[in-house]
Amino acid sequence: MKMDRSKKEADANGGTKIGRAAGAKPESYLPIQAEVVDIDVESSNTYLLSLRPMDEEDELVAVNYSPGQFLMVSVFGLGECPISIASSPTREPLQICVREAGKITQGIMAARVGDVLGIRGPFGNGFPVGSMRGKNVLIAGGGSGFATLRSLINYIADDRRDFRDVTVVYGVRTSQDLYFTSEYGSWQAAKIEVGITVDMMDASWKGNVGLVTSLLADLDPVPGTAALCGPPMMIRAVARDLLGRGFIEPEIYISLERHMKCGVGKCEHCTMGRYHVCTNGPIFSYDVVGDLI
């Protein structure tokens, strides 16, 4: 039952071209408290943290979100920063994937099982999973941008027959930087084509070396809808490649990263032209932001 409700929530939340925060209630800036219940090491500088809201009344936060949405995560004393949700609402627990970048992410990564973090959200529009149904889906990630795409991939894997051909391409610097390696097999088992590439060869790597676009040449995805997240250079290259393959701009969705302080469209740190990445995004279609990235 939980899955059905989450699916409906996610479909209803995501997808508006210029959406607004979905699950967020009018609220103060008070976070809810969430306990760290598990920590996985994804790479040398990246942890996957599983969180459980501590108060019963906050439990819905752990399932009421869409792939592509984010949380404002607090370490009290260090501050708050936006972190995308890495889990799918179809599966508990709620997970965030944190890469060491500044003092707050360092603080999050210093947390041990049983420690408490603050969370607010979920914020942002999320991927338009409702309108992705029935279509071919191409998912392209680069570096740490893959965390938010993992939410979408698992969401699709859990409802696989609602989607047509699904292809995942993922590029990182070295094989040590690959996230979620234990899950690729389950995605392939769900008939999701998975292509991985690295920039730099090393002794342990037997796979592809090159840019994400080289995977596209190999896998030749059928036009449909696309979800992209990664460095701007990679986004531009992949989007250009997809447009050349017959994908159309309104069907190429990009998850953007910006500095944020509030998550609710007030502090103005994340503005990109007329848009607030926190409330109008973080997912934008290429026809809207193509010339802004």
Added chain:
Amino acid sequence: MTGTSAFFLRREDLVPLLEELAETLEVVAPVLVEGEAAFATWRGGALALDCENPLASPMEFFLPKKEVLFRYVQYSGRYTFSEDPPRARLIFGMRPCDLQALKVIDGIFGADLPDLPYAGRRRSTIIVALNCTSPGEGCFCRSMGSGPGAEGGYDLLLTDLGRGYLVEPGSPAGVYILRAHQRHFEEADPEDLREKERLLALAGEEIIKRGPSLNPEKIREAIDGVDWEEAGRRCLACGGCSLVCPVCHCFSVLDQGVPDGERLRCRDTCILSGFSRMTSGANPRPALGERLRHWYLDKFVYIPEKTGLFGCVGCGRCSRVCLGEVDRWSLFKEAAE
């Protein structure tokens, strides 16, 4: 006493009225602070009403430059939080341009996902506005449609008629004040209302006489024609314009204290170089010229799209403080009529 009529308050009755109001509310009013008019908690004594609108706008009492969002106290790894309730407050002497700024901020902080600290203060603040019968030198409220006379958004509206004030209620709270303190008020003479219109018309003409007005539509069109790179070279990136602008509302959030402490919200400005910089170092608006352009686009294009109101209210404060000659007069000379 009815809600729609106008009243007259004798000049010598103003301070006794405020004294009565100050018994139950914090009264904020323009007073002289080290020789400069400023909005501050009024503790009796003289008001600074014959000065130009203070450089620091009364928006400070809705969105303070620094405020505690909440306090956190840790006990064996768990936290308890506390927030301060908003204070019951009356702001006296708020000008029409600042009232307009409040309407713009209502459209941003009061809409969609309301900002609760703001909404709380908004609800617990009574506004006694003062029409501008002697506008300041850099004012261009007339071009922005925000003055010199106020249109709505106040609980009580005063107009200085010389021998006293015309008082008009604009809300049930305003009517309540008139009733509760009725011994200070008498029915206004129809001539007082005509006098108000005459004074406001004079003030409007005065603003036109002082200099060209800036048509916001023309500024909007002119933004693309400005050499922003060159403007960026003149701008000192001091952020002074944002600090005095009653519509500017960028903020930053930071924690102070471990394991117990406060989460603070402080004013910030998109003019500063680090404003949009991400931890990775990537900066979407690295050039000062780009940030200046964004500042103007926000006020003349984006905020109007969002709220239906211009993000500039014509108070002229940014020009009063700009040292780099990147204020609207310098940038949009050609848009002047």
